[in-house]
Amino acid sequence: MGKKVTTKGSIAVRNATTGRFVGDAYALRHEAAPAVTATAKDTMVKGIAARMTGSKAAAERWYDKPNGLLGGRTPKRAVKDGDSDRVVGLLLNVAGQ
Amino acid sequence: MLRDQDLDAALRQCTPSTHAGRLYRVVQLQYLQTLTSTEGAWRADNRYTAVEVSQAMYLAQAPDLAMLEATRQFQRAFDTPTFPAYSILPVDVDLRRILDVTRDDHQDTLETSIEELSGDWRAARARQLKDPTRHVVTHDLGKAAKDAGFEGIKYSSAYDPARWNIVLFTENLTHERQVVFDLPDAVIQAQAALSMPKKKRGARTKK
Numbered sequence: 001m002g003k004k005v006t007t008k009g010s011i012a013v014r015n016a017t018t019g020r021f022v023g024d025a026y027a028l029r030h031e032a033a034p035a036v037t038a039t040a041k042d043t044m045v046k047g048i049a050a051r052m053t054g055s056k057a058a059a060e061r062w063y064d065k066p067n068g069l070l071g072g073r074t075p076k077r078a079v080k081d082g083d084s085d086r087v088v089g090l091l092l093n094v095a096g097q
Numbered sequence: 098m099l100r101d102q103d104l105d106a107a108l109r110q111c112t113p114s115t116h117a118g119r120l121y122r123v124v125q126l127q128y129l130q131t132l133t134s135t136e137g138a139w140r141a142d143n144r145y146t147a148v149e150v151s152q153a154m155y156l157a158q159a160p161d162l163a164m165l166e167a168t169r170q171f172q173r174a175f176d177t178p179t180f181p182a183y184s185i186l187p188v189d190v191d192l193r194r195i196l197d198v199t200r201d202d203h204q205d206t207l208e209t210s211i212e213e214l215s216g217d218w219r220a221a222r223a224r225q226l227k228d229p230t231r232h233v234v235t236h237d238l239g240k241a242a243k244d245a246g247f248e249g250i251k252y253s254s255a256y257d258p259a260r261w262n263i264v265l266f267t268e269n270l271t272h273e274r275q276v277v278f279d280l281p282d283a284v285i286q287a288q289a290a291l292s293m294p295k296k297k298r299g300a301r302t303k304k
Contacts, residue, residue, distance in 0.1 A: 010270035011133055011154075014189075017282035021274070049175075051127060058177035065176075068223030069142050086148070087185035089140025094174045096167060096183070097137035 047078055048091050098209040102294045105189040108245045113194040116251065119187055120156035120263060122278075123167040126182035130291050133278055135267055144218050145239035145250055145264045153239075154265040154276070160185045162260050169256060189277040192263070196242045197251040199261050209234065215255040243269060 006045045013022040049059035063075045067090070075087045099107050124132050135152035146153040155164035163185055171180065181221040196201060204210055218235050226229040242250055270276065 009273045011267060011276045011278075011279055011280045013133065013285070015282055015285055016279045020282075022285060026157075052125065052180050052181060053177050054179055058175050061176050062174065064099075068111075068219055068226075071226035072223065077120040086140065089137060089148070090174070091268050092137030093141035093143065094170055095127055095128055095137060095192050096122065097131060097134045 041078055041084065042076070045075065045084055045087050045091075048088060049075075052091055052095055098213060098238060099207055100232070100237060104133055104207065104237065104241045105245065108196070108208050108241055108247075109207050111196055113184070113247065114197040114251065116190060116192045116195050116263065119189050120158065121160045121163040122154070122188050123163045123183050124186060124187045126184050129184075129284070130288050132184070132186060132280070132284075132288075142219075142222050143264070144235075144255075145235050145242075146266075147222075147233070147236045147240070150236070151243055151266045153266060154267055155262060156188055156190070156265065157254070157262045158260050160187075161261070162254060162257060166254065166258055167260065172182075179226070187279045189279060190263075190265075191272070191275050192248050192265075193272070193275075194246065194248045195251050195263065196247045196249070198238070199251055199253050207238070209238075210256060211253055214238075214252060215258065239264070239266075242266070248275075270287050 010055050015022060021078050046059050046063055049062055050056045053059050053062070053077070066072050067078075069090060070083070070086065073081070075090070078084070098104070124134075131215065135154050138146060138151070138153040138155065139149060142148055143153065143155065157166060157237075164183070167183060168180065172217055198207070198209070198214060199211075205223075216234075218233055221231065221233045222236070225233055239250065243266040246269055247266065248269045249263050251261055251263045254260050254262055265276065267276070
């Protein structure tokens with residue numbers, strides 16, 4: 001298990017219109033990324049996938065397809081195995097999060 | 098690619114590069130509130146970072162390259178002809194200690210090649226998950242470079258080898274404002290509005 005390290009101040013946001021920097025708290029808001037919990041369940045994971053793809057059917061296909069990055073398990077199997085956090089991570093990663 | 102102590106020793110022979118300028122990141126627009134997040138890279142495998150190795154931030158040399166990388170990743174994951182709304186974000190960086198593996202001399206020092214670094218890391222990772230004695234060479238290099246204190250790695254794009262990307266190990270950034278997202282005022286205002294409680298947001302909309 002790795003350890004997260006907060007990077008204060010190195011990552012910043014600048015208002016391109018005014019040239020002013022927005023506070024660090026803003027830049028670090030990702031610590032509370034939306035729709036992510038360690039106990040994400042079946043419906044929630046499929047819901048995230050559906051929002052990402054804009055297609056419930058595509059989300060279902062992804063959910064039932066073996067995934068090499070889950071050791072060949074389907075996301076559905078991985079969620080049942082208690083690895084929902086990892087499955088949500090795959091989705092957030094594709095979203096550029 | 099060298100491994101373990103040999104890799105660590107070789108990295109000490111690689112001269113760190115600096116890089117200042119504008120790079121690009123692509124994020125799905127539904128994540129408007131968290132455009133600077135590194136949560137996904139922390140929780141998932143990527144080319145140079147295994148799960149929970151780094152709050153890595155992958156940036157591209159050019160906006161079209163950033164979009165190309167995101168498009169391929171999306172299409173690999175999902176079987177759908179449609180594509181959701183994405184935003185291309187300009188990111189100004191001031192980096193002081195980058196490992197540049199696009200350089201031939203560094204590839205020689207590390208005993209690797211562009212073919213090896215641009216190879217199918219997903220297949221290698223899938224094999225490793227079934228047999229932990231297997232290696233993902235780019236994961237080995239990413240972890241060793243991060244542990245050696247490099248701020249990131251500059252590497253050739255697997256989709257467009259003439260151009261490059263940079264993965265930042267954000268934990269190793271030590272100076273103020275080394276990575277600056279340049280966002281329009283309207284986006285910052287929208288983020289502020291979205292962070293308001295829904296009840297208050299609704300009242301404001303009605304006015």
